[in-house]
Amino acid sequence: MTFLSARDLTVSYPGPRRFLSRGPLSQVLKGVSLSLARGERVGLVGVSGSGKSTLLRCLLALEQVQGGQILCEGRPVEPGSVSALRWYRRLVQYVPQDPIASLEPRMTVAQLVTEPLLRLRVDCTPARRAEEALDSVGLDHRFLMRRPDELSGGQAQRVAIARAIATRPAFLLTDEPVSGLDMTVRAQVVQVLRDLSEAHGTGIVMVSHDISVVAALCHRALVMEAGRIVEDRPMADLLRDPQHPHTRDLLNAAPPMTAAA
Ligand SMILES: Nc1ncnc2c1ncn2[C@@H]1O[C@H](COP(=O)(O)OP(=O)(O)OP(=O)(O)O)[C@@H](O)[C@H]1O
Ligand SMILES: [Mg+2]
Numbered sequence: 001m002t003f004l005s006a007r008d009l010t011v012s013y014p015g016p017r018r019f020l021s022r023g024p025l026s027q028v029l030k031g032v033s034l035s036l037a038r039g040e041r042v043g044l045v046g047v048s049g050s051g052k053s054t055l056l057r058c059l060l061a062l063e064q065v066q067g068g069q070i071l072c073e074g075r076p077v078e079p080g081s082v083s084a085l086r087w088y089r090r091l092v093q094y095v096p097q098d099p100i101a102s103l104e105p106r107m108t109v110a111q112l113v114t115e116p117l118l119r120l121r122v123d124c125t126p127a128r129r130a131e132e133a134l135d136s137v138g139l140d141h142r143f144l145m146r147r148p149d150e151l152s153g154g155q156a157q158r159v160a161i162a163r164a165i166a167t168r169p170a171f172l173l174t175d176e177p178v179s180g181l182d183m184t185v186r187a188q189v190v191q192v193l194r195d196l197s198e199a200h201g202t203g204i205v206m207v208s209h210d211i212s213v214v215a216a217l218c219h220r221a222l223v224m225e226a227g228r229i230v231e232d233r234p235m236a237d238l239l240r241d242p243q244h245p246h247t248r249d250l251l252n253a254a255p256p257m258t259a260a261a
Contacts, residue, residue, distance in 0.1 A: 012026060041204040
């Protein structure tokens with residue numbers, strides 16, 4: 001059963017300015033289609049500039065598309081007001097790349113984790129939900145009283161994940177969530193994502209330059225090149241038998257790895 005789908009998405013930006021005129025439009029997404037089932041963990045890989053972040057922003061309803069459509073359980077998803085998007089924000093949450101920069105420094109962890117519940121008017125006991133979310137990311141309840149500057153990089157990313165799962169979303173979308181962390185912490189945070197996905201059936205879409213991180217987490221990989229999805233395969237197949245030359249280049253650039261079970 002499809003939860004979230006995109007059909008023929010196109011996005012263009014004005015090219016570099018020419019003398020007294022705007023440059024020609026450059027097409028950043030050239031008809032991208034995909035379909036995500038509940039609970040699936042999907043990696044989005046490709047070289048810099050291939051359109052990964054743009055596609056993720058479209059799926060987060062943060063980017064106006066020029067063509068195509070996104071549907072979530074049959075309902076159209078497009079940029080709009082806070083109230084018009086409330087239903088979608090409860091279901092699909094974002095985990096930032098740089099949690100220290102994204103977490104409001106004056107707020108406590110308790111405030112940070114409960115804020116989306118209040119903003120999105122989720123019917124629950126926020127304090128209880130915050131404790132539950134901290135449990136899911138392996139942080140002690142004593143962290144509730146801390147502020148972002150009292151957290152390590154790995155702890156801050158766990159808080160960012162707790163904040164994202166507080167509404168009990170069906171999907172987490174995330175752009176390079178572990179790229180700022182050192183190798184050991186990176187593996188721990190990937191494990192946190194994997195554990196909570198397995199415990200609660202939360203789907204994940206993760207953008208990464210690093211196909212080894214995607215291999216450790218995801219069932220399926222989408223490979224992007226120049227605004228198109230050029231490969232969409234189960235992770236294990238992709239590792240065993242990459243079809244597209246671009247996928248082979250990405251695999252050659254990565255350390256040895258095995259696919260997520
Ligand atoms: N707001 C914008 N205005 C103009 N061009 C943009 C804008 N956002 C992205 N682009 C261009 O769109 C292309 C795709 O960008 P995007 O950020 O989606 O790539 P990416 O695959 O996420 O790259 P990276 O791996 O470096 O993060 C790039 O050529 C980029 O310069
Ligand atoms: Mg990007």
